[in-house]
Every structure is written in structure tokens, then in C-alpha cells.
Amino acid sequence: FDTSTPSTDSTMENPTFIYTTAGTYNVQLRVSDGNGGTGVANLTIHAGNNLASFTFTSPSDGGFMSWGDDISVALSVSDVEDGDTSGNPGTEGSGIACEDVVVTPSLGHLTHFHDTPSIDACPQDLTLGAEGHQTNGEADIFYVLNANYTDNGGLQSFGQIRIYPKVAEAEHYDDSSQGINIIQNTDDLGGAEDAIRADHNSYIVYQGRNLENITSLIYRVSSSVSGGSIELRLDSPTGTLLGTSAVPVTGNANDWANVELGIVDPVGKHDLYIVFKNASAGTGIVDLNYIEFVGVGVSVDKSAPVVEEVKSINTTQVRVFFNEKVTATTAEDLSNYVLDNGITINAAVLQEDGRTVLLTTTQLTPDVQYNLSISNIENTVGLTIQPDSYPFSIFTPIRINAGAGELTTSYGIFSADQYVTGGQTYTASSLAIANTSDDLLYQSERYGNMNYEIPIMISGKYDIRLHFAEIYIGVGGNTGTRVFNVSIEGEEVLSDFNILSETNSATALIKEYDDVLITDGLASIAFENVDGSAKLSAIEILPPDAFSEQASITILSPNDGSNVNVPFEIAFATQNWTIANGDTHMHYYIDGVMVGPHYSYDPIVIDGLEEGEYTIRLELFNPNHTPTGIWDEVTINVTD
Structure with missing residues (x-):
């Protein structure tokens, strides 16, 4: 054990050292295993120097805001030795200038932040932007102000506050009890893709919230049973009751209603417990889409509606x-x-x-x-x-049955094959097709190098759905290879595509493409042979937002709770998501710490972990390296 003195200060197993002179010291601990191996740890100690403290007077920590609004940033910093930002001296300094304090505004997303350019701590206004993220509940985002100050003794101190959107998605809770289940959102009037379904006495929690300038809450609910209620409590499921709201019978799961609860600000930060009650019904008593916190909050609206x-x-x-x-x-x-x-x-x-x-x-x-x-x-x-x-x-959907005639299906009526050059047709009329009730649609195909040029009367964005099924290779003893590329409007959307790498023979496979921009009057879809012949069962061109392209990632192995030896592989599968360098991709984390990006569909090799338990998360990322909030994780135990 060495405390920056010319000689080693201690060789004891658990040394103690007391500094009697103020200053900055570099401390080193060296441990030998007796077999030639040595471990070293270094630490900088600021003796006789106190950490600075930060107090944000605006905005209030945990308060509620609206994206696009402005906030006034005002804070004070106090340091025993240096003084404070009000000009009061300390024991060794005459005060702190607000220009010497660094404030970094950040967009918070899940458990990490995206920093924006830093500012000083002098009073000023900021506009709350969420660049690169959707603000209608699709992502679990919030706003963060990080502050730091390095005092005259070289000691750096940190402070932080968070503020939250006034509309809180139900599924973006910080904690929950048993009896809370994530379901698909069926509400036409807002919210993200998911909602929650609650049982009697279950609850969700939003941690560290401040109800300053909030006058009411609106619950967006759906329920088919009578007698339900929602309690708003502070700091525990049995804590101070701010109010109870009766849940109406709205009808079926597609019928939603607003339930408003007036409140009085309890002052300060609290954990908000949303507790669901209905003893007579028991399970599935209410669906909750989102909660809206009504009032000014901590931000000011200075921009016109759009x-x-x-x-x-x-x-x-x-x-x-x-x-x-x-x-x-x-x-x-x-x-x-x-x-x-x-x-x-x-x-x-x-x-x-x-x-x-x-x-x-x-x-x-x-x-x-x-x-x-x-x-x-x-x-x-x-x-x-x-x-x-x-x-x-109003766009009339275009549906084309590749390689065959007009056909009525569960999707609608497909016209006979048209608007195509190149390729040949093939039919397997007696073949049963899995994963569909529309066998006839997939029993015919056009194959080979081919181009579809489909007339589109109005320029704009359209959704495109391509239907595939392998009806030759792997059927009736037929062998071969089929790898091909597909381009839409000149952009390759499927590269080295192999149907059998994603599903079995005689099984329907659908690829969906959202918001394809078409401006030249023709939807151009090209199929190119790579190894064997390209193929297609059907095409649909639909109005924008005709379907929601659900991206997902699933860890295939190891299973949650598995024992593993290093090195080991994390195998995964994605749906509706491209993994490539320079494109959408994924990042992986170990115990909440981002290790790095991953740009291929190959398994991730994990090495260098000591024995113990670890949580590994894989998350989908956008091309600009912003996370999507779509992830999967497993907890594993390294045994050797």
C-alpha cells in the first residue's frame, strides 16, 4: 500500500492510513498472488477538500413537461472551500462564477443519456427537443440536466435532475407488482403499441416524480367489468392516498374512455403508485393505455401548434x-x-x-x-x-397474384399477374401451405430475374408487402439453392435472401416495408438472381400505416438462468430489422454497461468474464446509433 510517499507505507492485508495534511494524493494498492502475478489498483484522494453541492431552483427535479416547450434553467452551487454562486466566500475562495459550472442537457432514454452541447450555469432558457426520437409514447424518453464543477483543489463534483413528459405510457412504468401484463394497445386515439392489463390489488410505479403545477390526472382506460377503481398513492401501495377514480364499463377491449382525477400537489418528489382495485372481478379488471398529467408543470409553451x-x-x-x-x-x-x-x-x-x-x-x-x-x-x-x-x-390498394390469375383472399382481391417483365411462372396446385389460410395465393409464383413497374397515380408514401413461399426446393424430394436480392424504388431491401434460412419449405413468409416514397408514378420492384432463381408469390401496395412493422429481437441461447463456461456465444434472431454496418444494427450490454455495437447476424462471442452472475441485454439500434427501446435479455451464471 503506497500513499505517494517515497517508500511503501504498508504491507498489511487491510491497511488504514489517515491523512493529516490537506492535498491531492495518488494511492496505489498492489497485491501479489505468490506465483508471479500482481494486481494493481490506483485511486486519487482529495484530502481536506469537500464535494460541492448543487441545488436546481428551476426546473424542479422530477417535474412534468411537454416536448417542444421551454424550461428556465437556474441552479446554485456551494463549496465549503471555494464559496458559492451567490458570491459568498468559502474558507479558501471568494465564490464561484456561474460560468465555471458546466451543465449538460441530455435526452434520457431507458437507462442511458444522449448528451447535447454543454452550457454554463448562468440563468437561461432551453427548448426541450427530442431529436431522433418519437414523442407520442413510442419511446421511453425524458430530459436530464447534468451539472459538474471542478473546485480549486481539483475535486470534481456532480449533480443531476430529471424531468418527465406529461403523458406517461402505462407500460413505461419503473416498477410493478405481480398481476400487471403488457398487452397490445387497441386505442385509436393515441398511445404507443402497448398498454397494460391489471389484476385486483396490482400496481405500477413511476419513481421520483414531482407534481408541481399539476392539477389533475387523466387515465386512459378500457374495462368490461363494473366496480373497478384506480388509487393514486404516494411512496408505497398503501401510502398517502391522493385520490380514487371509478373505472367505467367502456364495453369491449377496443373501447376506451378518459377518467380524470383532480389532485392537490403534495409538494416535492415522490414515487407515484397507481393501484388497481376490483375485488369482485379479480383478474383482468382494467386496461390502461397512458396517464396524462394535466397542468403547466415545469415547462412553458412558447410555440404554436403544428x-x-x-x-x-x-x-x-x-x-x-x-x-x-x-x-x-x-x-x-x-x-x-x-x-x-x-x-x-x-x-x-x-x-x-x-x-x-x-x-x-x-x-x-x-x-x-x-x-x-x-x-x-x-x-x-x-x-x-x-x-x-x-x-x-384515398388510395385503393393494389394487389397482384404473381404467376397466376385473379384470386379472392383474406387480404382482399388480388388481380392477375401484370406490370411485370421477365421471369417465368410455376404452380404447385396440390401443395398445402403452412402459416396461412390462403394456400392458393402461395401455390403459384413468378421466378427468375424480373421487374415490376406498377402505376401509382399520386406521389407519396406507401406500405408494400411481399409474399413468399418456397414451393419447389425441399418439396417432393426436390433439391437446390435459392438466394436472391430484392430492390424497391432502387434501394436493395433484401440482400442474399434465402427463404429457407428463415422458414421451412411450403410455408408462407411475408416481408413488409413501411412508408416507401414513390414520386415518379411507378412502384419499381426488382428481383435479381444470386444463386438459383429469385421468386415471388404476391405483391400488395397499401396506404401508409396500413400495417405496423413490428421489429423484435429474441435471444435464442443460452437460456435465462443457464450455467455457462467462457468463452460462450449469444445466439439471437430478429424480425423486421436489418443488422448491418452503416444501417440499423444492435448493441449489447453486460450488467447494464454497453459493450459495443454488433453488425452481423452471427452469434456474439462473450469472453473474459469471471465466475458469477451476469445479465446480458441485446437492443436494436437505429443507423444514427440511437436505441429503439426494443430489447431482450437473459441472466446467466459463469461457472468457469
């Missing part, structure tokens, strides 16, 4: 979706909307979410582009939208 989407629902209804809540008075004023092509708007109704307006119109014609002009819409603080026009259309 239209996020205009979409036709059917031939007499158009949905307008805003990025924030708007006033009913302006949203339901028919004079604020104008449609071209002789279409009249008969009604405008603001929906329960406060962001969606449903317009009722005279008859719209499919495959005609319309333009909706919107003006004078105000948000809840009175800021007015910038007038603009938004195109939309």
Missing part, C-alpha cells in the same frame, strides 16, 4: 392530428378548414385526446389528391397555427 398528420378515414371522414392540445372553440370552427375539388366540410369534432379533429365531408373520390387548408387553430395557451395546406388522398 399539424402532424392529415389522413382520410373513409370516403366521408378526414382525421387531422396536431402535435399538442388545441382549443375546442377553434378546432370545431368550420371556417378554419377549406377543402378543394368542390368538397364541403359539414362538421369538425375535437376528440377526447384534445389533439385529434375528425372532419365530416361530402363524398371523397378514391385516387384523387385533395388539399386541406387549415388556419386560426389555437393551442391551450392561445398561440395560433401558421396557415398551411396539407395534401391527402
